[in-house]
Amino acid sequence: MATLLYRIGRFSYRSRRLVGAVWLAVIALAGVAAATLSSPTADSFAIPGTESQEAFDLLQERFPGSSPDGAAARLVFAAPDGGTVTDPAHQQAIADAVAQIDAGPQVAEIVDPFAAGLVSEDGRVALAEVTYVVDFFSLEAQTRETLDDAVETARDSGLRVELAGTAAEPEPELGSELLGIAVAALVLVITFGSLLAAGMPLLTGVIGVGVGVALVTAATAFVDLSTITPILATMLGLAVGIDYALFIASRYRHELATGLPGDEAAGRAIGTAGTAVVFAGLTVVIALAGLSVVGIPMLTEMGLAAAVTVAIAVVIALTLLPALFGFAGRRMLSRLPGLRSRAGDPEDDDVPRASRRWAGLITRHPVVALTASVAGLAVLALPVLDARFGLPDEGTYPAGTTQRQAYDLTVEGFGPGFNGPLLVIVDGEGAEAAAADVAAGLQDLDGVAMVTPPEPDEAGRTAVITVVPASGPSSPETERLVETIRAELAGPNAPAGSTVLVTGLTALYIDFSERMSQALLPYLLVVVGLSFVLLMLAFRSLVVPVKATLGFLLTMAATFGAMVAAFQWGWLTGLGVDEVGMINSMLPIIVVGIVFGLAMDYEVFLVTRMREAYVHGEPAVGAVTTGFGHGARVVSAAAIIMISVFGGFVLNEAADIRQLGFALAVAIAVDAFVVRMTIVPAVLALVGDRAWWLPGWLDRLLPNVDIEGARLTGALEDQNRQRVAVSPSEP
Secondary structure (H helix, E strand, O other): OHHHHHHHHHHHHHOHHHHHHHHHHHHHHHHHHHHHHOOOOOOOOOOOOOHHHHHHHHHHHHOOOOOOOOOEEEEEEEOOOOOOOOOHHHHHHHHHHHHHHHOOOOEEEEEOHHHHOOEOOOOOEEEEEEEEOOOHHHOOHHHHHHHHHHHHHHHOOOOEEEEEOHHHOOOOOOOOHHHHHHHHHHHHHHHHOOHHHHHHHHHHHHHHHHHHHHHHHHHOOOOOOOOHHHHHHHHHHHHHHHHHHHHHHHHHHHHHHOOOOHHHHHHHHHHHHHHHHHHHHHHHHHHHHHHHHHOOHHHHHHHHHHHHHHHHHHHHHHHHHHHHHHHHHHHHHOOOHHHOOOOOOOOOOOOOOHHHHHHHHHHHOHHHHHHHHHHHHHHHHHHHHHOOEEOOOHHHOOOOOHHHHHHHHHHHHHOHHHHOOEEEEEEEOOHHHHHHHHHHHHHOOOOEEEEOOOEEOOOOOEEEEEEEEOOOOOOHHHHHHHHHHHHHOOHHHOOOOEEEEEEOHHHHHHHHHHHHHHHHHHHHHHHHHHHHHHHHHHHOOOHHHHHHHHHHHHHHHHHHHHHHHHHHOOOOHHHOOOOOOOEEOOHHHHHHHHHHHHHHHHHHHHHHHHHHHHHOOOOHHHHHHHHHHHHHHHHHHHHHHHHHHHHHHHHOOOHHHHHHHHHHHHHHHHHHHHHHHHHHHHHHHHHHHHHHOOOHHHHHHOOOOOOOOHHHHHHHHHHHHHHHHHHHHOO
16 A cells, blocks of 8 residues: 555656646536535434334324424513513513514414413413424525514513524534634644645645535535534544644655655655555544444434545545645745744654653653553543433523523423423324323323323324423433333323324434434444454554554543533533533534544554554664654644644534534543553553564454555665666666
């Protein structure tokens, strides 16, 4: 592989105009495809094979217009102190607001609070429920304006009005990631000491994200993609695109500084660092594509879209980057005068660096370093014992948002269960009579605040019962209530000839969390197993893959410990990280997939240089120090870049994006600086030569992919010796 990539690097350098033209054409085609084929994203929350999804599908069939994908809004009216919503002026203002919305576009139904009895016992709070015939992303501007105008109409009378529901959500936007890019640019300038050298990883990273997200956008014409899909693709594409280019550019500058011509330096950089990039990219792609084993369409599309973006980043790093080297020439070695003394060549062995001193300290005291690191991560991981996973509701929004205000007013006027009612579906012959029996049974259950009379469909085959729990939608008590209904009133205990199903967004979220927890172990086995084989192929070792996997588990424990402390316990609330009270149940499997791939990136980049030194004859412990000295500074810069990019998403308004950005930033910090740069050299120093041992039968069975480029280096040295031997006899 190293030889093939060497040829690709030389070709791209020498044929830079052709390669550049091809990539310009790709960028243009991707942009045209995105502009002409894009469709709105669709956040349908389908979970095939679950009871709640089966019930939702039945509702959509028997009660047209009740699709869970339709946008909805809840207007919460609260009278000022000393007044009630039934005061004539306030009641008229509410009636006017309801009529205004009802006359607007795309409205399926609006429930008048006075006609439906949605007024609190003390008369201070009233609820108006609005459903739309389209989903959130298909709402027209006029529809949103009508909703906002109705709110202002009611407020003009002195009422307090808050909005909840999907129709009240702001459209998700990118923008906070720009802060991460700015930090990445600063790190690159300090690392290389050159604006030109720093600009290339940024340029290729942005191009990779642009092409990847454009293709994802174009794909919306053929498949339904969620809102978070392009955001995740952007997050990962930026991080790995910049990092991969950083590793190759650093190696290219090193080769160029030795006096090699540009094409030869580019070939060697792609043949060595590029090989590591290919294997690192493969681990990320495997981890992301592995999300499909969960069986949830939304996760599958997210993983595949992000995997495509990462694959594009790898191809750009192997082809476009060496072409850019050709355009820059030896100016890649130029440095800014103010940074000359601090930003020496990251690969220069003659410059004393803290990384070599750190590696020397660890290899001299490996037991102390290993024990201290593991103990520290164990302490950081302790809060994970209190972890609570679920899908946050509007009660977890920041206190100043209208959604949180609407949630709190609903709790104040009607109880927490009104924010997440359950729907019990009774289907079969004689559904009306069976539904009456089920409704009576529901009223006898603990934890039920209210049960509405059954509502049958036109054919009388299906009836819907609304159940208001006494607890909030994300509380453990509501989860137990759903389990109780399914155990005591459904299945074999359902009325004869009838099927009883529990659904509603609350039940759907509960089923989703259960599916995620069930899928985590199979996912880990698939991803870790495939990546273990990949690492064994790359390093021809058993110790390295085992160590890499165990280190990753430590990283994940510490990451979710920090998540619990920040988002459940609220330890960082004063620093802008809002307390949510739970961890999004999607995060474990998504973060595991992403972080495993990225953790293996650092494992590959750092350990490759150690194995390269070992293969070229250095003793085992000396190879650890040498390899660490070669790669640590660049790995540190890469980690800081990733932390910055991911950390920028903590500023996003969406709670799930904030949690994801925080988790990824913490995980990269822990994995890069504690696991890979402390535990890894300590373990390798302890095991010595055994780190690179592979059973003979397995060694013969596995192909030698030569990730460290030993055969490539040997072949190039032979060619140089032949040239030297032939040159004196030439005329």
